Each structure stands twice: as C-alpha cells, then as structure tokens.
Amino acid sequence: MANESKPKIKMAVYWGAACGGCCVSVLDVHESLFAVIDAADLVFWPIALDTKYADVEAMEDASIDLCLFNGAVRNSENEHMAHVLRKKSKILVAYGSCAHMGGIPGLANFSDRESLMRRVYDESESTENPDKIRPQHHYEVKEGTLEIPVFYNDVMSLGQITDVDYYIPGCPPQTERLVEVFMAIVTGQPLPPKGSVIGVSGLAQCDECTRKKSDQRSVKQIFRPWEIEDDGETCFMDQGVICMGPATIGGCGVRCVKGNAPCRGCYGPMPEVRDMGAKLISTIGTMIDLEKEEEIEKVIEQIEDPAGTFYRFSLPAAKIRRKLS
Amino acid sequence: MSHHKEEIRIGVYICHCGHNIAGTVDVTGIAEYASRLPNVVISKDYKYMCSDPGQVLIGQDIAEHKLNRIVVSSCSPLLHEKTFRDALVKGGLNPFFLQMVNIRENVSWVHTDTDDANLKARDLVRAAVHRVAYQKELTKKKVPVNPDVLIVGGGIAGISAALTMADAGKKVFLVEKEPTIGGHMALFDKTFPTLDCAACILTPKMSSVKKHPNITLWSYSEVSEVSGFVGNYKVKVTRKPRYVIEELCVGCYACVDECIFKEGKFPDEFNLGMSKRKPVYLPFPQATPLVAVIDDKTCIHFKTGKCQQSCAKACDRNAIDFNQQPEVKEIEVGTVILTTGFKAFDARRLPYYGYGKFPNVFTSLEVERMVNASGPTEGHVVLKDGSKPKSVGIVHCVGSRDEKTNKWCSRVCCMYSLKLAHLIKEHTGAEVYNFYIDMRTPGKGYEEFYDKLLREDVHFIRGRVAEVSDWATTSDEEGKLIMRVEDTMVGMVRRIPVDMVVLSVGLEPRDDAQDIRKLFNISCSTEGFFLEKHPKLAPVDTFTDGVFIAGAAQGPRDIPDSVAQAGAAAAQALALIDSGHVELEPNTAYITDTLCSGCKSCLNICPYKAIAFDDEKRKSVINEALCKGCGTCVASCPSGAIRQNLFEDEEIFSEIRGLFVESI
Numbered sequence: 001m002a003n004e005s006k007p008k009i010k011m012a013v014y015w016g017a018a019c020g021g022c023c024v025s026v027l028d029v030h031e032s033l034f035a036v037i038d039a040a041d042l043v044f045w046p047i048a049l050d051t052k053y054a055d056v057e058a059m060e061d062a063s064i065d066l067c068l069f070n071g072a073v074r075n076s077e078n079e080h081m082a083h084v085l086r087k088k089s090k091i092l093v094a095y096g097s098c099a100h101m102g103g104i105p106g107l108a109n110f111s112d113r114e115s116l117m118r119r120v121y122d123e124s125e126s127t128e129n130p131d132k133i134r135p136q137h138h139y140e141v142k143e144g145t146l147e148i149p150v151f152y153n154d155v156m157s158l159g160q161i162t163d164v165d166y167y168i169p170g171c172p173p174q175t176e177r178l179v180e181v182f183m184a185i186v187t188g189q190p191l192p193p194k195g196s197v198i199g200v201s202g203l204a205q206c207d208e209c210t211r212k213k214s215d216q217r218s219v220k221q222i223f224r225p226w227e228i229e230d231d232g233e234t235c236f237m238d239q240g241v242i243c244m245g246p247a248t249i250g251g252c253g254v255r256c257v258k259g260n261a262p263c264r265g266c267y268g269p270m271p272e273v274r275d276m277g278a279k280l281i282s283t284i285g286t287m288i289d290l291e292k293e294e295e296i297e298k299v300i301e302q303i304e305d306p307a308g309t310f311y312r313f314s315l316p317a318a319k320i321r322r323k324l325s
Numbered sequence: 326m327s328h329h330k331e332e333i334r335i336g337v338y339i340c341h342c343g344h345n346i347a348g349t350v351d352v353t354g355i356a357e358y359a360s361r362l363p364n365v366v367i368s369k370d371y372k373y374m375c376s377d378p379g380q381v382l383i384g385q386d387i388a389e390h391k392l393n394r395i396v397v398s399s400c401s402p403l404l405h406e407k408t409f410r411d412a413l414v415k416g417g418l419n420p421f422f423l424q425m426v427n428i429r430e431n432v433s434w435v436h437t438d439t440d441d442a443n444l445k446a447r448d449l450v451r452a453a454v455h456r457v458a459y460q461k462e463l464t465k466k467k468v469p470v471n472p473d474v475l476i477v478g479g480g481i482a483g484i485s486a487a488l489t490m491a492d493a494g495k496k497v498f499l500v501e502k503e504p505t506i507g508g509h510m511a512l513f514d515k516t517f518p519t520l521d522c523a524a525c526i527l528t529p530k531m532s533s534v535k536k537h538p539n540i541t542l543w544s545y546s547e548v549s550e551v552s553g554f555v556g557n558y559k560v561k562v563t564r565k566p567r568y569v570i571e572e573l574c575v576g577c578y579a580c581v582d583e584c585i586f587k588e589g590k591f592p593d594e595f596n597l598g599m600s601k602r603k604p605v606y607l608p609f610p611q612a613t614p615l616v617a618v619i620d621d622k623t624c625i626h627f628k629t630g631k632c633q634q635s636c637a638k639a640c641d642r643n644a645i646d647f648n649q650q651p652e653v654k655e656i657e658v659g660t661v662i663l664t665t666g667f668k669a670f671d672a673r674r675l676p677y678y679g680y681g682k683f684p685n686v687f688t689s690l691e692v693e694r695m696v697n698a699s700g701p702t703e704g705h706v707v708l709k710d711g712s713k714p715k716s717v718g719i720v721h722c723v724g725s726r727d728e729k730t731n732k733w734c735s736r737v738c739c740m741y742s743l744k745l746a747h748l749i750k751e752h753t754g755a756e757v758y759n760f761y762i763d764m765r766t767p768g769k770g771y772e773e774f775y776d777k778l779l780r781e782d783v784h785f786i787r788g789r790v791a792e793v794s795d796w797a798t799t800s801d802e803e804g805k806l807i808m809r810v811e812d813t814m815v816g817m818v819r820r821i822p823v824d825m826v827v828l829s830v831g832l833e834p835r836d837d838a839q840d841i842r843k844l845f846n847i848s849c850s851t852e853g854f855f856l857e858k859h860p861k862l863a864p865v866d867t868f869t870d871g872v873f874i875a876g877a878a879q880g881p882r883d884i885p886d887s888v889a890q891a892g893a894a895a896a897q898a899l900a901l902i903d904s905g906h907v908e909l910e911p912n913t914a915y916i917t918d919t920l921c922s923g924c925k926s927c928l929n930i931c932p933y934k935a936i937a938f939d940d941e942k943r944k945s946v947i948n949e950a951l952c953k954g955c956g957t958c959v960a961s962c963p964s965g966a967i968r969q970n971l972f973e974d975e976e977i978f979s980e981i982r983g984l985f986v987e988s989i
Contacts (some may be wrong), residue, residue, distance in 0.1 A: 215929065
C-alpha cells in the first residue's frame with residue numbers, strides 16, 4: 001500500500017446468469033485498471049479472484065463500498081448472492097443489460113422451466129439420455145449430500161429480487177461509462193437519486209445517430225440487415241430494417257449503428273417508457289406506407305423473430321412477462 | 326398517495342337516472358362501497374345527477390368538504406360530461422378534475438344479471454377513483470376565427486352558400502374547376518316538379534355571384550394545398566391559364582368567330598360531346614364569368630406554334646395572352662364549405678344497355694341537353710339521323726340500387742325520368758315507356774307530379790330492364806331497339822321495341838373526391854361520398870372543424886335539398902365566424918423536448934398533419950390547435966417523449982390498476 005493517506009474503497013464484481021462479457025468490460029478499462037487498483041481494493045470478483053462465498057458471507061454488513069452485480073437472476077445461487085451482496089454493499093449497481101432488465105437469458109421467459117429441461121435433457125439432437133436423467137437439487141452420495149442451485153421458472157432482473165441503488169445498462173456497458181461512474185464515487189461527487197439509470201445520455205439513440213432520417217418513412221417491405229445494400233447514410237428504419245435505436249436510450253455512442261448494424265436495444269428504454277418492446281412495435285406503424293390491411297399484415301409477417309427483436313434484452317422487465325401456455 | 330403535492334379529496338356521485346340505472350344497479354350499495362375507497366371524502370347517490378339540484382349538490386360538497394376531484398357515475402360522457410364539467414366550474418374547481426363512469430350504457434342497460442352488474446359498476450367506479458387522483462388542471466385555449474370563407478365548387482350548392490355568406494357580409498372565395506360556374510344545374514332545361522326553366526332561376530344567381538362585392542370568383546382554378554386549422558386555414562389555389570385576360574375580356578365572341586377553325590371541331594364538354602367547339606370558346610352564352618378560354622390541347626398555336634393568331638388580332642381589347650402561366654393564389658380563411666358535387670354514372674359500365682354501341686341509346690343528361698333550346702339540337706329531341714322518335718323507353722336506376730354497380734338509390738332519377746318523360750312527350754308526341762323498380766317520389770309536389778304523368782298517357786312498366794338489343798324477332802321490331810324486361814305487374818317477360826332509349830344514370834362520387842378528401846382532411850363514406858359528422862344531428866359538419874359539406878358531394882340529392890344544405894352549411898360557418906373564436910379541447914398531445922431524440926417517427930403518423938419537425942432544435946413540434954387528441958403519436962413515440970393531456974400514462978395505468986386490483 002503505497003498511498004496510505006488516501007483510503008481505498010472496497011469493490012466487488014459478481015456475475016449472476018451472465019456470459020462473462022460484463023466482467024470483460026471491467027477489464028477493458030485497460031491502463032485505467034491501475035487507477036482503479038490505486039483507488040479500490042477488489043474484495044470479490046469470481047472471474048479474477050479466488051474469494052469464496054463464505055468469505056463474502058463473513059464480511060461485515062455494508063463493508064463493500066461498491067458492488068457491480070452483472071447477470072440476471074436465474075437460479076437460487078444467483079438469488080442468494082444477490083441478497084448477500086445487497087447486505088454487504090453500500091452501493092449495489094445492476095451492471096449490464098441482464099442485471100438491468102433480464103437481458104438475453106431473459107428471453108427464456110418465452111418458455112418455461114419444464115420445456116427448457118425437456119429440450120435440453122430429452123429432445124436436443126445431441127442428447128442421448130435413455131434413463132431420462134434430470135438434474136436434482138439434492139443428491140446423496142456416500143460422502144454426504146451434493147447440492148446444485150434450484151433452476152427457477154422465470155428469469156428475473158436484479159431489481160426484481162433486491163433493492164438496487166443504480167443501474168448501468170449495456171451489453172456490455174460502455175467501459176468509459178464505468179470509469180466515469182467509478183471516478184465519481186471515488187472522488188466523492190454528488191450521486192444521482194437512488195434507482196437512477198446512470199451512464200446514459202437521457203435521449204434515445206437517434207439524437208446522436210448521424211444517419212439521415214426522412215420526414216415520411218415509406219417502407220413497403222421489412223428487411224433483415226443482410227437483405228439490403230446499406231448505403232451507410234440512411235436511417236435503418238427508412239430502409240425497412242428494424243432498429244431499436246428510437247426506443248433505446250443513448251450512452252453507448254451509437255456503437256452498433258456506427259458499425260453499420262441496427263441498434264439492438266441493450267441500453268434499455270427511455271425513463272418514461274414502461275415497455276420498450278411494445279413501444280417499438282407501436283413505432284413500426286410509422287414505417288409502413290401501405291393502405292390495404294392485407295398488405296400491411298403481409299409486411300408485418302416479414303418481421304423475423306419479433307420476440308427476440310423487440311424484447312432481446314428486456315423481457316423480464318417488460319409488461320409482458322411470459323408466453324401464455 | 327404520497328406522490329401528490331396536494332391532499333386528494335374525492336367526491337363520488339352515483340346517479341339513479343330514475344330507474345334506468347337504479348333498476349339494475351344497487352346505487353346505495355355502490356355509493357357506500359365507494360366511500361371506503363382511497364382518498365374518497367364523500368360518496369352519495371342521487372336520483373338525477375344531471376338535474377339542477379344534482380349539479381348544485383356537487384358545488385355544495387366541493388365547498389363544504391373541500392373536494393378537489395369529482396367522479397360522477399351516470400351515463401355516457403358524450404351526453405353529460407359538459408354538464409358536470411360546468412358544475413365543477415360553478416363549484417370553483419377546474420373542469421378537468423372530473424371523471425365520469427358510464428354505468429348506464431355500459432352496465433344497467435346491457436346487463437340483466439344484477440350481481441354481475443353490481444360487480445362491474447363497483448370495478449368501474451374504483452378504476453375512476455384511482456384515475457381521477459392523477460388528473461391535472463387544464464385550460465381550454467381560444468383561437469380567433471378568420472371571417473373569410475372558402476367555397477369549393479360552383480354548382481347550385483356552392484352558389485347558394487356563397488351568396489348567403491356574402492350577403493351576411495363575409496368575404497367569400499369561390500373556387501370552380503371548370504371555366505364557368507353553374508355545375509350540373511346549368512345543363513338542365515326544366516326542373517322538377519314545377520317545370521320551371523333551370524336557366525331562368527340559375528343564371529340570375531350566377532351573375533349575382535359575379536357582381537357581388539364580397540365574392541371573389543376564381544373559375545378554372547383548383548385548390549392545391551391546405552394547411553392550418555379551424556378558424557385559420559391557409560389555402561393555395563392554382564389558377565389554370567385560360568390564355569385570356571379575365572379582366573379585359575367582355576365575352577364578345579370576336580375571338581371565337583375569327584378562330585382559324587371556321588367550324589367547331591372538338592367535342593364540346595358542355596354539350597357532353599354532342600356538339601363541336603373551337604379551341605377558343607365560351608362554354609355557353611350565360612357562362613359566368615363570361616370570359617373566353619383557349620384549350621391548349623387543341624389550339625394550333627400551342628400544338629405547332631405556327632398559327633396566325635387570328636383570335637388575338639380579332640380582340641380589340643388585347644385580352645388574349647398566349648404566355649399566361651398557372652398562377653398560385655394564397656389565401657387565409659377561417660371556414661371552408663365543400664360543394665364539389667357528383668359525377669353521373671358511366672352507362673358504358675352496363676354493356677347490356679348498349680350505350681356507346683347503339684347510336685340511339687342516350688343518357689339522361691344527353692337528353693337534358695337535347696331538350697334545352699341552347700343545346701346541340703336547339704331543343705329538338707331527335708334520333709342520331711335527325712328524325713323524331715316515335716317511341717322512347719326510359720330506364721330507371723341505371724347504376725343505382727344495383728349490387729353490381731352502386732347499391733344506393735340516387736334519389737333524383739325517378740323524378741327527372743318523369744320530367745324527361747313529360748318533356749319528350751311534349752316535344753315529340755312519342756309513346757314513352759318508363760321502366761322502374763320502385764317509383765320514389767318523396768318531396769314537396771313530387772307525388773303530385775307523378776300523378777300528373779300517370780294521366781298523361783305515359784306508360785309505366787315495373788321491372789328492371791334486362792337488355793337493350795337490335796335483334797328483331799318480328800317485323801314490328803325491325804330497325805328498332807328492343808327492350809327486354811320482366812313486367813312484374815303482369816308477371817311476364819315483355820319485349821318493347823322503341824326508337825330511342827334513355828338511360829337514367831345515377832349519381833356517384835366524383836373521381837377526385839378522394840383527392841379533395843385528403844386535401845381537406847375529411848372522411849368519405851364507404852361509397853366515396855364526403856362523410857358528415859353525424860347523419861342526423863350534424864349533417865353538414867365534418868370531423869374536421871371548420872370544414873362543412875353541402876350538396877351532392879355528400880350524397881345524391883336534388884336541387885332543393887342541395888340549396889337547403891348549402892344554407893345549413895353557410896349558417897354553421899356563420900355561427901363559427903360570429904362566435905369570434907374557437908375553444909380547443911385540451912386533450913391534446915404534447916412533446917417533452919428533453920426526451921425527444923428527433924427520430925421523426927411521429928411525423929407521418931398524424932392524421933391531422935399536426936406534427937412538424939424543427940430542424941434547428943432537431944425535435945418534433947405539435948401544433949396544439951391542429952391536434953385532435955387521437956393519441957396515435959403518443960402510442961407511436963418510441964422514447965415516451967409524447968404524452969397526452971387527459972390520457973397521461975399515470976392516469977391510464979392507475980385506472981387499469983384500480984380496475985383489477987381490489988385492495989389498493
């Protein structure tokens with residue numbers, strides 16, 4: 001500890017039902033990592049450190065200054081750690097789309113536990129399981145009882161499980177935003193009101209997007225991105241490609257569109273919006289320039305995977321929460 | 326509810342509506358239930374909430390119990406929302422702190438099961454109680470009304486409306502597509518049932534229009550652009566070049582006489598192509614304005630550039646100007662009356678009647694021109710060879726009351742067919758047969774006219790004509806047109822040989838009705854006529870405030886009805902103008918600038934063209950005066966930047982929660 005005069009903050013990073021991308025985005029601070037390490041002690045970070053759950057449980061309550069919780073809550077282990085980290089942390093941040101809105105794992109809510117199990121353990125093309133073995137929560141062996149987490153019927157966002165202080169959206173969050181937020185905490189800047197989504201611009205993607213938008217969208221056909229010859233200049237919606245940008249709050253720097261791919265909506269909705277998928281579905285009506293109902297229906301039919309398009313990151317947090325069986 | 330700045334104090338009133346509601350719904354029980362709902366300070370039931378004592382009750386309770394939100398559970402808001410809003414105002418509250426629950430049309434009148442009805446009434450009242458807490462103070466905006474009026478279409482309806490408005494001192498712009506006003510009525514010889522001469526009653530009105538100091542008449546002109554809103558429309562009118570300077574021409578015919586074409590060569594539109602005109606012409610001797618027009622599609626000068634321009638030389642007033650260009654006039658008006666009229670059914674669409682195939686099959690309008698002294702035959706009803714017909718068959722309902730063409734009754738054909746029967750008989754002495762389905766003569770003096778015809782030795786055969794052919798089977802039929810018809814009175818198929826067939830064509834929407842509809846942002850009914858706001862109670866209003874309709878553009882009608890409607894439309898326009906201003910409902914959409922990303926999604930979704938884009942701010946802007954509060958943009962706004970007064974998310978979601986959750 002070279003600089004004893006400046007007390008370091010204690011920081012934890014944890015993953016729930018996550019792909020690991022959020023943890024990598026923390027690593028993506030690159031050389032700033034030294035600044036981070038200078039200012040913070042990482043007390044728990046499963047991807048990098050060998051701290052055990054028991055060690056965390058043994059910590060004093062509210063002893064962690066900042067916890068970045070990424071990943072959705074999919075099983076009892078995720079939920080348990082969400083509660084533990086809530087208790088141990090002063091500031092609990094839902095970090096990334098999955099913790100924020102349920103994210104990609106949340107698309108499983110269009111299905112249910114039983115059909116997922118059936119697909120994976122019985123039906124998938126690569127499965128051979130004549131004894132119909134399924135994972136068991138408890139299993140007795142001679143050394144004692146083995147336990148694996150309970151797999152829930154629903155995927156939930158962190159906010160649906162416990163009290164969250166801030167949300168930093170993105171799949172993964174833009175690393176610069178993390179550094180900004182981190183430095184604000186370390187330098188003791190005034191923090192936004194609890195429950196805020198931080199690291200966002202406050203306006204939808206279109207505000208920053210430089211593509212040309214027409215006053216009169218006149219789409220007669222919906223395309224997937226590979227089906228058009230994108231000129232790199234015209235608004236995707238004008239070209240008949242569904243872009244979540246109009247319904248998605250800015251903060252990422254319009255990264256996907258700058259890479260000539262339509263926005264997928266990982267940054268989540270604008271503050272006034274309750275259901276971003278429903279919002280963009282309503283907006284589809286503004287694209288299409290057809291009079292006859294049959295023609296319009298035909299165009300709507302052309303939308304491939306509407307659930308995955310409109311609710312790619314937000315299904316557990318949406319007004320529609322699951323498929324009706 | 327902690328998030329409200331003020332303490333919410335709700336008064337709930339359950340109306341009995343005599344037995345209308347109280348007969349099915351337990352009104353006292355509901356009132357008692359409502360008294361236990363959150364924020365409800367007082368809850369009462371009363372026999373007639375809309376009565377004076379009912380309204381006074383609300384006012385008293387507001388004062389006594391410091392109420393700041395009111396729920397009235399009674400009938401449809403369409404009926405009494407205004408009543409109760411006024412009651413709130415009298416009680417010193419903003420009128421938009423009211424929420425109505427319709428437990429009459431939505432509950433007592435439609436449910437017989439009392440238990441279910443009570444449950445539903447309770448749910449609806451609970452929803453309203455939850456909603457009303459979120460309702461905001463709103464104010465109606467007042468916008469002044471420009472007193473000038475635009476009338477589109479110079480037929481008898483447009484002329485009548487224009488004269489009424491102009492006589493009332495309003496400035497009128499009358500725009501007519503054709504070179505002259507007069508419309509279809511100018512084509513007629515006599516009018517039913519009085520048989521007075523159409524020109525004699527119409528042309529004085531036409532010249533009054535021309536002379537009236539308050540009327541600006543733009544013939545040969547079309548409306549090309551409309552923007553703005555009730556009381557404040559901006560209109561662009563394109564004046565087509567007639568190559569004759571209107572202010573200089575006196576209609577002396579010198580140019581027509583001296584045209585390089587010595588005889589008429591091109592179909593004369595006014596005579597439905599039955600006579601020929603020159604490229605320079607006047608539609609008819611009483612045309613208004615009486616100004617020549619040069620048809621640039623047939624004039625040698627425009628076709629080859631090698632005409633000696635004898636017309637221009639003949640004009641001693643130098644009125645001819647071959648370089649005239651379309652001219653766009655921009656005007657501002659407060660109200661619009663659309664009197665664009667109808668189109669006659671094209672008889673070619675029914676090939677089995679032989680129109681266009683047999684020369685002696687005519688349409689009713691063609692015969693109108695023939696019987697007219699200034700028409701192509703100078704008033705003689707003659708066959709194509711110039712001889713007088715000895716027998717004439719008149720087919721009613723051509724293109725009317727027919728599944729294959731138009732289902733509607735064109736309303737005027739029975740009467741004009743009777744008129745033509747009389748005139749043909751008078752002019753030729755021929756045997757005249759009327760083939761009709763039903764004789765429809767509702768109108769003052771109409772049935773009497775029919776009765777007169779019945780005694781005039783005109784034949785009436787009840788049946789729809791199946792076919793007109795020249796296929797003679799007997800020597801009597803040789804050289805004749807044979808009309809095959811089932812005579813339903815005698816129950817047999819008859820063949821009637823005649824010299825001349827007259828097809829009484831029905832009335833249809835004009836081809837450009839849809840363009841005009843879009844231009845003025847009004848609706849059309851399924852058949853394509855302009856749609857009135859209410860078929861009974863607002864027959865000349867449209868869903869666009871300040872735009873009125875009259876005459877056959879709204880549906881088939883005769884001259885008296887067109888004139889009456891024109892008067893009604895003028896009265897409505899005058900009422901609007903004389904009120905001085907319009908009050909705009911505050912249920913409009915609005916944009917929160919700090920949330921609008923400028924994605925432009927809302928721009929083309931607005932059915933009222935109320936949304937524009939501010940290029941500098943890069944944000945959409947809603948013109949409140951144009952917004953009708955339909956909510957389309959609110960739903961379509963992907964960033965939640967557009968919201969709507971009276972339909973805020975909190976109001977709607979709270980209402981839904983109130984509806985489904987018993988215990989909140």
